Amino acid sequence: MNRVRSQTETIARLCKEGVALNIPSYQRPYVWPAEDVEKLLTDIAAASLDQQPHYYIGTLISSRSRAHANPEAEYSYELIDGQQRSTTLTLLALAFRERLPNHALAAMTRLGAQPRLTFMIREQAQAFLAKEADLQPDTQLDNAALASPYLSHLHQGLKAARQRLKQMADAGQDLGALADYLYEKVVWVNNIVPAGMNLNRLFTRINTGGVQLEQSDILKAQLLRKIHRHKRRYDAIWQACENLNNYFERNVRQLFPHSDWQKLRFDALAQFDAERFRQEENDQAETIGQTLAELAAEVDVQLGPEHGPAETPSAKEDDNTVYCRSIIGFPLLLMHTYRIFRAERKEGDISCRLNAARFGECFDDFVQNGNEADAIAFIECLWRVRYQFDRWVAKWLQRDDDVEHLHLGSVTLSESKGVKRLSRFYPELTPDLVQLQAVRNFTGERSAQYWLSPFLALMMKRTPVTNGDASNELKSMDIALRELERIDNVLSLAQNTQKEASFALLCGQKSECDPPAEIEDHLRKPLGTGFAHYWFQKLEYVLWKRRDKLPFLDEKRWRDFRIASKNSVEHVHPQQHEYREEQLEPDILNSFGNLVLLSPGENSSYSNQDPEKKRVDFERKLTYDALKLAHIFHLMGKEQWNAAKIERHRQSMLELLLQHYQAG
Known part of the structure; x- marks a missing residue:
């Protein structure tokens, strides 16, 4: 070939x-x-x-x-x-x-x-x-x-x-x-x-x-140069992991077609097994690289939609093509993998910041001093990380409409016309795990996504084999959610840097954190637009998780609610009222209780209107702009939005946040 x-x-x-x-x-x-x-x-x-x-x-x-x-x-x-x-x-x-x-x-x-x-x-x-x-x-x-x-x-x-x-x-x-x-x-x-x-x-x-050029290409060449036996096998493993615009199980099936795909369950992909994932039986060639068909297929991905096809398991086998896009690029996934790899070996963290721009610096020592066994171990670690990444980290998908959303599907072995294959299914309701990942994805150091290193490492250790059993799958989802909530809580209160705190979590060590009471002290300050967006998004997650205990929320409207990228802090009682000359005191206007995080378009639609007009506009919408805003307008009712109600809302939100930290 x-x-x-x-x-x-x-x-x-x-x-x-x-x-x-x-x-x-x-x-x-x-x-x-x-x-x-x-x-x-x-x-x-x-x-x-x-x-x-x-x-x-x-x-x-x-x-x-x-x-x-x-x-x-x-x-x-x-x-x-x-x-x-x-x-x-x-x-x-x-x-x-x-x-x-x-x-x-x-x-x-x-x-x-x-x-x-x-x-x-x-x-x-x-x-x-x-x-x-x-x-x-x-x-x-x-x-x-x-x-x-x-x-x-x-x-x-x-x-x-x-x-x-x-x-x-x-x-x-x-x-x-x-x-x-x-x-x-x-x-x-x-x-x-x-x-x-x-x-x-x-x-x-x-x-x-417009094929994208990646720094990871040079790392691949350097590592494969160290490997003398089964070079082609590790080249295939790398290829299966690097295409983040397709799901892992589909990549593996394309690159290891001689495996028994009629019997393999998704759990079988948790780690590489040379006996299970076989290449051409009698082909001992050590040629490195991609087939021409694979190269052409990658180019076709670029010619079509922005995000590559992720159908299962082959475009020829399934006409219902699904498109996905990773929340991070492959160079950053490699850097997260290297942190996990080093932690497993009881080595320290990488010295540079976790940013794709520092990719070469990150791997320099490993490339210079690593041997064949190190290169093999890292590539096999990459396989394990990529499996967990696809199992537990949401991807951007376009499904029933033209809007792209984060989705996390489960993988099962299904049968159609006598042919068994791994297929992905997506729940109608956005899982809590996806909503919390959205919080982390849209706030903080977005170019690093520090939560990924400890989250993937912990799931590598704690995810049980489900064998396709639905009840075991739910237990695994509960484990993933608990771990991510703990990681999120620690990173939000860490006294050291996000990099240091995330590596401590990765190694199973405790990180020095501020007490949750510090959150209350912070959110009682009249910071106005100076509040970090993270606290608004975190509160959206807390409200989402407690939606069944908040009877004022309308199920038809919250079912389609998603935590999304928003960057505009809106004053519910406007700073410049459209009619009234009298204004609230600045400390009340800029209170966390009078603020909500919206998209620029949502913010513009409300403008400087009276809170009552905003409430009417809000109620006309098919889904909620923000769950915090739903709480505000429920508390406001038909009355004025005043200082007393602003304080009541702030206190209610603080109590919910503190309860969430205490539960974790």
């Missing part, structure tokens, strides 16, 4: 192996603006000064072939995707060549008697590169030529790079060290497709679809 092979590349490797780069005729002109070229150079310089182990510039797609554009090359890469970055690296090398003509980096600009980078059928662009590499110094390019679509950005980009290097030299920066770093430490992943395929067509689909 033809597969796409992945490997890491550097300028040093290209030069030492005599590799030429060809820009095919179907590619658009070079379009990077000069400021982006300068920014890339500045970023690389910063990474060099910080002594970062490498600077990652993304993923390229190419086709390897025997050289034909440059007869002195050992072989060529035809660039299907990535010509902009490759050309920019060439411009940077040309800028350095002017100042450091004897540095090894200068070899990036030329290979034999021709530029290393070849623009097919673009004579002016080729002449420009040859002139700047001193291969054809007598070439004349007038201003009209330099302003043409094929030369303008090349010319301006090289000019900007040279000016930035001059500034760095004038500031005393060591350009030799920077050239060393660019030559050896700037890296990318090269996905090499087999020869003989329709490259023009593949490029068109990729260029139209």
Whole structure:
């Protein structure tokens, strides 16, 4: 089977192996603006000064072939995707060549008697590169030529790079060290497709679809390089875990088709078993990468809706396609996995913040010092984490309407027309677990989602095998909810950072927390729009969970209620009343009892209306804007919304919050 092979590349490797780069005729002109070229150079310089182990510039797609554009090359890469970055690296090398003509980096600009980078059928662009590499110094390019679509950005980009290097030299920066770093430490992943395929067509689909480039590609290449036996198996495990736009069970079925899928229950996916999850029986090849069909399928996902298909178990087997989207990206899931992996080994937390932008820093030590056993153990840990992630963490779905919501389905082994398969079913009523996850998802450090590390680790330890039994599934759901409530309570009161508190929870340790009474002290202050949105969202969850004990809530209206992203604090009694001249005291107006969190559209619809008008508008809606607002208008009744009722509402909400903490 033809597969796409992945490997890491550097300028040093290209030069030492005599590799030429060809820009095919179907590619658009070079379009990077000069400021982006300068920014890339500045970023690389910063990474060099910080002594970062490498600077990652993304993923390229190419086709390897025997050289034909440059007869002195050992072989060529035809660039299907990535010509902009490759050309920019060439411009940077040309800028350095002017100042450091004897540095090894200068070899990036030329290979034999021709530029290393070849623009097919673009004579002016080729002449420009040859002139700047001193291969054809007598070439004349007038201003009209330099302003043409094929030369303008090349010319301006090289000019900007040279000016930035001059500034760095004038500031005393060591350009030799920077050239060393660019030559050896700037890296990318090269996905090499087999020869003989329709490259023009593949490029068109990729260029139209906008394939996302991930930092995780380079980590995968580095870990697989450490693994010598069953390399293909661990490549498949990685692929099953990395596609977050599809459900785990479907990914696994596609990549391990020879397993007995007529008998496997979802619980069987909890950890990797080489006997259970088998690949081709007689295929001992250690080829790394994706099949062409898989690559095309990924591109198709980008060409269609924004979120990839997540039907079970195959689009060909099920016409009722479901689309899902993860609340986090794969690089962040890898970072959460690494924290869990380290905790299982009794090691300390990662040193950097939990943010995809710190991905390389997070894994640097592991890549440098880990061995084959470490790489295998991490990838198998990733499998376990991904299973729990899909089992217990809600995904964005579009189901019965055009609105995307968080959903969490259960997986069962069902049968249709004699064929058994794993299928997902979704409850009509939003589970409490999903509502609480929405609170965490929409508040706090959203780029980190610190709650995920301890939650996934605890569920890895405590989730019982259900074997599809509904009662056991409910018990598992109760366990998950209790654990997440405890995690949420601790993180909301932690005296140390969210990162430190979450790792302590992950390790089963106690974290220093403020007493719940601190919440009461905080929410009694007249902070107005200064209240953290978390407390409004948390209260929505508490009210939701107690909905059966709040008789004023109308079931038809709360059944469709969802905790959603909201960022506009509304004063129920307006700060500027539309009619009345008299106003409440500022401390009453800005009391937590007079406030509710709404979306900007909901807030605008209420505006500065009298509370009575707001109540009428609120009652006309089919579902609740906010459960806190429902409590307010129930307490208000047909009377005025005054200071006494604002205080009563605040006190009621504080009591409910404190009861929730005490129950946990």
